[in-house]
Amino acid sequence: MEASKLFDNHNHTRHFSPDGEQTLDELLQDAQSRGLKGLALTEHFDKDVRSGEPFPAVSEYGQPAAPGEWVFDLQAYHGCLMQAQEKLEREGSRLKLTKGIEVGYLPYQQPTVWRYLAGFNFDAVIASIHCVDNKDIYFFQDAYRDGARAAYDKYLDLIIQMLEEPCDFDIVGHFDYVTRYAPGAYQRMNYQDHSERLDRMFRLMIQSGKSLEINTRTRYRLLDKTGTDIDLQDPAIIRRYLELGGELISLSSDSHEDHNNGRFLAETADWLYSLGVRWLCHFEARKAVMDPLD
Numbered sequence: 549m550e551a552s553k554l555f556d557n558h559n560h561t562r563h564f565s566p567d568g569e570q571t572l573d574e575l576l577q578d579a580q581s582r583g584l585k586g587l588a589l590t591e592h593f594d595k596d597v598r599s600g601e602p603f604p605a606v607s608e609y610g611q612p613a614a615p616g617e618w619v620f621d622l623q624a625y626h627g628c629l630m631q632a633q634e635k636l637e638r639e640g641s642r643l644k645l646t647k648g649i650e651v652g653y654l655p656y657q658q659p660t661v662w663r664y665l666a667g668f669n670f671d672a673v674i675a676s677i678h679c680v681d682n683k684d685i686y687f688f689q690d691a692y693r694d695g696a697r698a699a700y701d702k703y704l705d706l707i708i709q710m711l712e713e714p715c716d717f718d719i720v721g722h723f724d725y726v727t728r729y730a731p732g733a734y735q736r737m738n739y740q741d742h743s744e745r746l747d748r749m750f751r752l753m754i755q756s757g758k759s760l761e762i763n764t765r766t767r768y769r770l771l772d773k774t775g776t777d778i779d780l781q782d783p784a785i786i787r788r789y790l791e792l793g794g795e796l797i798s799l800s801s802d803s804h805e806d807h808n809n810g811r812f813l814a815e816t817a818d819w820l821y822s823l824g825v826r827w828l829c830h831f832e833a834r835k836a837v838m839d840p841l842d
Contacts, residue, residue, distance in 0.1 A: 549813075549814045549815075549817035549818050549821070549841065550583075550814075551582050551583040551584050551585075551810065551813070551814055552583050552584070552585055553585060553817075553839060553840070553841065554584055554585055554799060554810065554813050554814065554817060554828070554839075555584065555585050555586045555587065555588075555644075555798075555799070555828070555830035555839055556579065556584055556586070556587040556588070556799065556800060556801050556803070556809055556810050556813060557587075557588045557590070557648070557672060557674070557719060557761065557798040557799060557800040557830055557831075558588065558590050558648075558650065558674060558719075558721065558722075558761065558763065558798075558800030558801065558802045558803075559575055559587055559588065559589055559590060559800075559801065559802070559803045559804075559809055560589075560590065560591055560592065560650075560802075560803065560804045561575055561589065561591065563591075563625075563628060564591035564592075564620040564621075564624075564625050564628075565591045565592040565618075565620075565804070566592065566616075566618055567592070567804055568591070568592075568804050569804055569805045569806070570803065570804065570805055570806040570809075571806075572589070572628065572632055574806040575587070575589070575803065575806075575809055576632065576636070576643065576645065578803075578806060578807055578808075578809040578810070579643055579809050579810060580641060580643050582809070582810040584643065584809075584810050584813075585642075585643075585644065585839070586643055586644030586645065586646065586830065587643070587644075587645060587646070587809060587810075588645075588646045588647075588648035588671065588672045588830065588831070589629060589645065589646070589647065589648055590648035590649055590650040590672065590674050591620055591625060591649060591650065592618050592619075592620075592650055592652065593618070593619050593620070593649050593650065593651050593652065593665070594617075594618035594619065594651075594652030594678060594684075595607075595609075595617075595618075595619055595651075595652070595654070595657060595661055596617065596654065596657070597617065597618045597652060597654075597678070597679070597684065598614065598615075598616040598617050598618070599616055599687065600679075600683060600684035600686060600687030600688055601679075601682065601683055601684070601687075601688075602654055602679060602682055604656060607619070609660070609661075609664045610664070618652070622665075622668050626647070626668065629645070629647050632645055633645050646671035646672060646830070646831070646832060647669070647670050647671045647672075648670055648671055648672035648673065648674065648831075649665065649668075649670055649672075649673055649674070650674040650675075650676055650721060651665065651673060651674065651675050651676070651717065652676055652677075652678045652679065653675050653676065653677055653678075653706065653710045653715070654679060655709065655713075658713045658714070658715065659713070659714050659715070659716075662714075662715055662716040662717075665716075666716065669833075670834065671831050671832050671833055671834065672718050672719060672830065672831035672832075672834070673716065673717040673718050673719070673831075673834070674717065674718070674719045674720075674721040674761065675710060675715055675717035675719070675720065675721060676720075676721030676722060676725065677703060677706045677707055677710065677721075677725065677726075678725070680699065680702050680703055680706065680726070681702070685699075685725075685726060685729045686729060689729070689731055691703075691726070692729075692730055692731055696727075696730040696731075696732075696735045697735075697741055697742075699726055699730065700726050700727065700737055700741070700742060701742060701745060702726075703725070703726035704723070704742055704745040704746065704749060705745065707720060707723060707749050708745065708748050708749050708752065711749065711752035711753060711756065711758065712752065717758070718758065718759060718831045718834060718836070719758065719759045719760075719761050719798050719831070720749075720753060720758050720759070720760060720761060721761050721763070722761055722763040722765070722766075722800075722802065723737075723749070723760065723761070724736070724737045724763070724766065724781060725763070725766070727766060728765070728766040728769065728770075734770055734778050736778065736781060736782060737781070737782065737785070738782045738784070738785075739782050739784035739785045739788055740784065743788075746785060746788065747788065747792065750788065750789050750792050750794055751792060753794065753796075754792060754793050754794055754795075757796070757836075758796065759796035759797060759798045759829055759831075759836065760789060760794060760796065760797050760798070761797075761798050761799075761800050762781070762786075762797060762798070762799050762800070762816060762820065763800045763801075763802050764799075764800065764801050764802070764811060764812035764813060764816055765800075765801060765802035765803070765808075766778070767779070767780070767812055768801075768808060768811050768812055780815075780816065780819050783819075783823055786820065786823045786825070787823055787824070790823070790824055790825065795827065796829050796836055797820065797825060797827075797828055797829065798828065798829055798830060798831075799813050799816060799817060799820075799828055801813060817841060820841070821841050825841065826840065826841055826842060827839065827840055827841065828841060
């Protein structure tokens with residue numbers, strides 16, 4: 549698939565995301581060198597989360613973050629992004645840069661967090677599960693104590709819960725994030741093992757107009773770490789989403805480091821096309837923009 553048809557919907561920088569390593573300039577140079585159509589900057593907003601654990605009301609909305617809290621100055625972010633957009637325009641770049649955010653879902657914050665974020669005029673809002681059993685699985689392995697399959701079920705249950713809440717977002721972030729940190733050899737999520745939950749998740753997404761993110765970070769992180777390519781997700785998951793009427797799919801590299809923006813997007817787009825996907829989508833002013841794969 550030609551890179552010029554592809555939009556990367558999920559990226560982080562070191563300016564606003566605690567785990568980001570790349571600068572915004574590096575991210576933009578990377579995207580331009582790959583020839584991408586566009587990218588969304590979606591910095592982490594995990595309110596109350598410090599060192600991988602929630603501390604309810606550790607800071608007030610709109611006030612400076614508590615030490616170590618995974619939130620950032622939204623006004624400063626807006627200014628930084630506007631400057632980058634203006635620079636791209638001055639340079640005559642064809643790359644589109646949109647303003648996004650990745651919100652870490654915690655049940656007790658609903659719906660306050662969405663009311664607070666509503667005034668910041670994002671193009672795209674990703675909602676993601678990072679914490680299972682009140683611990684971020686990036687930092688803690690507690691969620692896997694009953695095995696990978698049980699952890700995957702818990703993770704999908706939280707996505708379902710999030711979709712059942714009045715949450716104001718556009719994209720369900722990395723539905724298979726839980727597979728990335730499972731102990732032992734990598735175990736991908738298979739449709740047959742979680743069919744009821746995946747069906748419930750898909751139906752809720754379709755009813756509410758949410759997009760399914762296909763996130764390539766697990767693939768390239770494990771490739772870089774082990775030298776083994778885990779290949780792509782279970783095709784039965786995508787086929788079932790389409791069978792139920794799903795139409796919105798957003799491709800993302802979830803880049804945090806230089807040279808990972810857009811990584812594996814072309815291969816994944818080709819794979820999705822082989823399964824019957826004919827459109828991908830990105831968001832502008834909170835509206836889905838359909839990008840044809842033909």
